[in-house]
Amino acid sequence: MMPGVTTLQRSQPDTVSARAVEVARTALVDEVGADQVGEHLGVEAEADSERLVTHYFACRQAGYVGWRWAVTVTRAYRQQVVTVDEVVLLPGSESIVAPDWVPYRERIRPGDLSPGDLLPVADDDPRLVPTYSFGDDVLDADEKAQIRTVAKDLGLGRVRTLSIEGRDAAAQRWFDGDQGPGSPLAQAAPESCHSCGFMLRIAGSLSETFGVCANGDANDDGRVVAFSHGCGAHSEVRLGKRQGPQPLPDHVFDSLSETYDTV
Numbered sequence: 001m002m003p004g005v006t007t008l009q010r011s012q013p014d015t016v017s018a019r020a021v022e023v024a025r026t027a028l029v030d031e032v033g034a035d036q037v038g039e040h041l042g043v044e045a046e047a048d049s050e051r052l053v054t055h056y057f058a059c060r061q062a063g064y065v066g067w068r069w070a071v072t073v074t075r076a077y078r079q080q081v082v083t084v085d086e087v088v089l090l091p092g093s094e095s096i097v098a099p100d101w102v103p104y105r106e107r108i109r110p111g112d113l114s115p116g117d118l119l120p121v122a123d124d125d126p127r128l129v130p131t132y133s134f135g136d137d138v139l140d141a142d143e144k145a146q147i148r149t150v151a152k153d154l155g156l157g158r159v160r161t162l163s164i165e166g167r168d169a170a171a172q173r174w175f176d177g178d179q180g181p182g183s184p185l186a187q188a189a190p191e192s193c194h195s196c197g198f199m200l201r202i203a204g205s206l207s208e209t210f211g212v213c214a215n216g217d218a219n220d221d222g223r224v225v226a227f228s229h230g231c232g233a234h235s236e237v238r239l240g241k242r243q244g245p246q247p248l249p250d251h252v253f254d255s256l257s258e259t260y261d262t263v
């Protein structure tokens with residue numbers, strides 16, 4: 001190993017390029033200024049060529065703790081002179097970096113839509129199927145478009161309906177959410193929604209598991225609730241003696257007889 005140079009990976013970098021520390025430093029200082037450049041941290045060969053070598057220098061720029069300047073140099077075959085390819089600033093393992101970018105469509109969460117916002121559903125969204133081909137997934141894009149047109153022209157209701165996958169996903173989401181049996185409200189409830197007079201029954205395949213709460217005093221009024229959910233506003237809840245209103249003590253001053261009680 002050459003003096004003053006730390007090899008960061010096992011593949012051996014080209015000797016001439018690895019020794020070109022000052023060439024790399026000069027190019028870096030020209031680019032960013034001497035006050036931004038710290039000590040030489042190491043050198044490594046790029047995977048596809050041993051003559052393509054990157055030198056790393058500490059970054060002294062305020063706010064960039066753990067970042068490293070990377071200066072990539074190379075030389076032509078049988079040449080002893082290296083040239084600088086690029087200078088970039090790279091994060092190290094302790095650097096503060098932005099979180100991975102997530103496409104806008106995947107970042108949307110319930111409650112994000114504002115009045116006037118549009119959120120189109122993709123043609124191949126697995127949660128929906130054409131109404132007249134429920135469960136039929138062999139249609140190509142043209143056939144799906146034809147079905148939409150026919151359904152619209154005939155005015156026979158919705159063009160698409162929930163697929164089995166979409167329905168199951170909704171049921172699981174509701175069951176696991178705040179209106180399911182695992183929520184703190186349900187855990188502390190004296191009775192479940194199944195026996196509550198405020199629960200509206202729904203139709204369809206989810207009718208054996210879910211209903212809609214119609215108690216205006218309950219937290220879940222207007223929401224789909226699992227039968228095994230529940231809350232303290234259950235229709236059959238009654239207060240025990242100790243939970244009822246406590247009797248008030250006698251008046252200290254009787255305003256009718258205008259006499260003071262002795263207390």
Ligand code: SF4
Pocket residue numbers: 191192193196197198199212213214215218220221225229230231232233234235
């Ligand atoms: S009032 Fe409570 S127990 Fe009754 S349906 Fe609504 S959430 Fe369920």
